[in-house]
Amino acid sequence: MKERGINFEEVKYIPQNLKKHKIKIVNSGIIAEKKCNPYVINEVGSYLQDNKKILIVLNTINAAKIVYENLKKEFPNKNCMLLHSQFTLADRKKKEEAFEDKNNNKNLPDILVATQVVEVSLDIDYDVLITELAPLDSLFQRMGRILRRYREDFKYNEEKPNVLIYGVREKEEEEEEIRKNVSGAGNVYKIDVLLETSKLIKSKIKSKNNKLRGENEKIKLVEEFYKNLEKENYFIEFEKTLDILDSLYSAESKHKAQKIFRDIIQISGIPSNKIDEFLNGLAETIDDMGTLVECYDRFYKDWRGKYKKVDENKKERLKKKLKNLGEFKRQKREINSKVFELIADSQVTYIRART
Numbered sequence: 001m002k003e004r005g006i007n008f009e010e011v012k013y014i015p016q017n018l019k020k021h022k023i024k025i026v027n028s029g030i031i032a033e034k035k036c037n038p039y040v041i042n043e044v045g046s047y048l049q050d051n052k053k054i055l056i057v058l059n060t061i062n063a064a065k066i067v068y069e070n071l072k073k074e075f076p077n078k079n080c081m082l083l084h085s086q087f088t089l090a091d092r093k094k095k096e097e098a099f100e101d102k103n104n105n106k107n108l109p110d111i112l113v114a115t116q117v118v119e120v121s122l123d124i125d126y127d128v129l130i131t132e133l134a135p136l137d138s139l140f141q142r143m144g145r146i147l148r149r150y151r152e153d154f155k156y157n158e159e160k161p162n163v164l165i166y167g168v169r170e171k172e173e174e175e176e177e178i179r180k181n182v183s184g185a186g187n188v189y190k191i192d193v194l195l196e197t198s199k200l201i202k203s204k205i206k207s208k209n210n211k212l213r214g215e216n217e218k219i220k221l222v223e224e225f226y227k228n229l230e231k232e233n234y235f236i237e238f239e240k241t242l243d244i245l246d247s248l249y250s251a252e253s254k255h256k257a258q259k260i261f262r263d264i265i266q267i268s269g270i271p272s273n274k275i276d277e278f279l280n281g282l283a284e285t286i287d288d289m290g291t292l293v294e295c296y297d298r299f300y301k302d303w304r305g306k307y308k309k310v311d312e313n314k315k316e317r318l319k320k321k322l323k324n325l326g327e328f329k330r331q332k333r334e335i336n337s338k339v340f341e342l343i344a345d346s347q348v349t350y351i352r353a354r355t
Helices: 038-049 061-074 089-099 136-143 172-181 191-208 215-229 233-246 251-262 272-309 312-323 326-346
Strands: 023-026 054-057 080-083 111-114 128-132 163-166 264-269 348-353
Touching: 023 191, 038 054, 038 061, 038 128, 061 080, 061 111, 080 089, 089 326, 128 136, 136 191, 136 215, 172 191, 191 215, 272 312, 272 326
Parallel strands: 023 163, 054 111, 054 128, 080 111, 128 163
Antiparallel strands: 264 348
16 A cells, blocks of 8 residues: 555554464355255354354355245244345344444344355454455454454463354365355356465464464454565456556546446346335335325415416515425425435345356
């Protein structure tokens, strides 16, 4: 950033006596043959018996849906929630009400199945994380949602690990295994980034009896992670893209930037299961607007009839009365606002790479 003329001050507070995460590495994926891996189901059942709250993070919405549906059937008596970016605004508001009590995680859903939305958008505190392989900094963001209530002077000392990372591989020839076992591999996240993460996890974490030696080690690992990526295609492409965006004043750079962003499709729409609710709400606002227009029409006809019959002095007073329609305008704005709010609450934006 400094090389690009961006000045910043780095502020670090690193708790020295905080060791919250005991990590277990699993080679297989959370999803196996388009179903939730039976091993994952067993792990979830075991943690539920220990009265633990479980956060499961997938890299794609489709994967999250599969795991959620399977776990809901396996544990019908438990509160299982699905959270991702393609819920409507109204649905997200309802779901996020479950996370409002930041001082007590007992009211949280027993199982929260989510995507990357939990990395930054929610202040939640779970006991156990089950996650797919993701870039190292993303994994640490996900871990930050585990035992969040402990900010310093705490050491996790239970026998069971409280972080399980699925789909970890370290050799280049295992690229296909990563594609097979990790949703979004090669699409959401570059393969070389996932391979580099796997290497660091195996060499730096698994070799230490699956324990992280404090928050300071996480920072050092992320720094090593990005340093290693400087040699990979991912970092080279990233630098090229930044160069293009930094020099958008030239016609050639604009053309290159357009090529980059043309590969992304953004579509807004209303989900099929929300259409009836949306149409009913829209019909109500149309009825309200119709009633308001009818009232205005009656008023205007009455006004026009009077205007034709009175002398010039009274016509001036009637003109002022016609201009002073504040209540009508207020109600019209209110109905318009309801329509816009209804659309905002009902629609979903889908963003995907062009294929």
